[in-house]
Amino acid sequence: MSKTVTPYQNQATKKEQVADMFNNISKTYDFLNHFMSLGIDIIWRKKAINELKKDQPKLILDVATGTGDFAFEALKILKPQKIVGADISAGMLDVAKQKIAKRGLGDKFEVKLGDSEKLPFEANEFDAVTVAYGVRNFENLEKGLTDINRVLKPGGKAVVLEFSKPKAFPIKQLYNFYFNYITPGIGKLFSKDSRAYTYLPESVAAFPDGEAFRAIMHKAGFKDTKVRPLAFGICSIYTGIK
Ligand SMILES: C[S@@+](CC[C@H](N)C(=O)[O-])C[C@H]1O[C@@H](n2cnc3c(N)ncnc32)[C@H](O)[C@@H]1O
Numbered sequence: 001m002s003k004t005v006t007p008y009q010n011q012a013t014k015k016e017q018v019a020d021m022f023n024n025i026s027k028t029y030d031f032l033n034h035f036m037s038l039g040i041d042i043i044w045r046k047k048a049i050n051e052l053k054k055d056q057p058k059l060i061l062d063v064a065t066g067t068g069d070f071a072f073e074a075l076k077i078l079k080p081q082k083i084v085g086a087d088i089s090a091g092m093l094d095v096a097k098q099k100i101a102k103r104g105l106g107d108k109f110e111v112k113l114g115d116s117e118k119l120p121f122e123a124n125e126f127d128a129v130t131v132a133y134g135v136r137n138f139e140n141l142e143k144g145l146t147d148i149n150r151v152l153k154p155g156g157k158a159v160v161l162e163f164s165k166p167k168a169f170p171i172k173q174l175y176n177f178y179f180n181y182i183t184p185g186i187g188k189l190f191s192k193d194s195r196a197y198t199y200l201p202e203s204v205a206a207f208p209d210g211e212a213f214r215a216i217m218h219k220a221g222f223k224d225t226k227v228r229p230l231a232f233g234i235c236s237i238y239t240g241i242k
Helices: 014-036 040-050 069-078 090-102 141-153 172-189 197-207 210-219
Strands: 060-061 082-087 107-115 128-132 152-163 224-230 234-239
Touching: 014 040, 014 090, 014 172, 014 197, 040 069, 040 128, 040 152, 040 224, 040 234, 060 141, 069 082, 069 107, 069 128, 082 090, 128 141, 141 152, 141 197, 141 210, 152 210, 172 197, 210 224, 210 234
Parallel strands: 060 082, 060 128, 082 107, 128 152
Antiparallel strands: 152 234, 224 234
């Protein structure tokens, strides 16, 4: 497993630091997300959700739901009976709750404070589980994926969207420059937490992407795992079946 990268490098656990960081940036998260990705994150989210189109899941769990954008997109595309979002940051969930109320989706999308490593749900409950830009932040990746596997119904699918590391010239160089120099600068300017957008490239660099992630999915109990790189490997979609 790669070394643990934390937002504030203090005595608190990675989980506590990650929750603090997302609480700090919750108000500016949506704006900065779309701004920094030039809106491309919306396309990547759609592609990831489309992985579930054939499965037509009725009950979906969105782990690390944050302000809910991935779940809102899933509601639009997949039209499930219900989506439940879980996250360790109360601040991010407050923003999600405001958006749910504003869009009148209270009967379709519900959020709950919950940790990926100890999800507050029964085993075999969900038809599908999604995680967008969340797994990189887990304190114990294998434990998180194992608990995601536990709450899935047998035959259910997990879809994970996460940043990965492009390998080809010149995308790799451009990406490293943008991620290491531009995003921390923009983050510092607009968000109250200057460390958050330095942690972002650090956590991506330390994250076991591609085949390494697929191997951890296997260890966590998933079968038929697949990796689909997007945009020359800037992001990847991972799928696995329980
Ligand atoms: C980058 S945000 C992604 C939010 C949302 N999925 C999206 O696509 O915009 C990462 C989220 O993961 C949450 N998170 C990190 N570790 C977690 C854990 N162990 N369990 C649940 N949520 C976690 C954070 O609180 C944060 O809201």
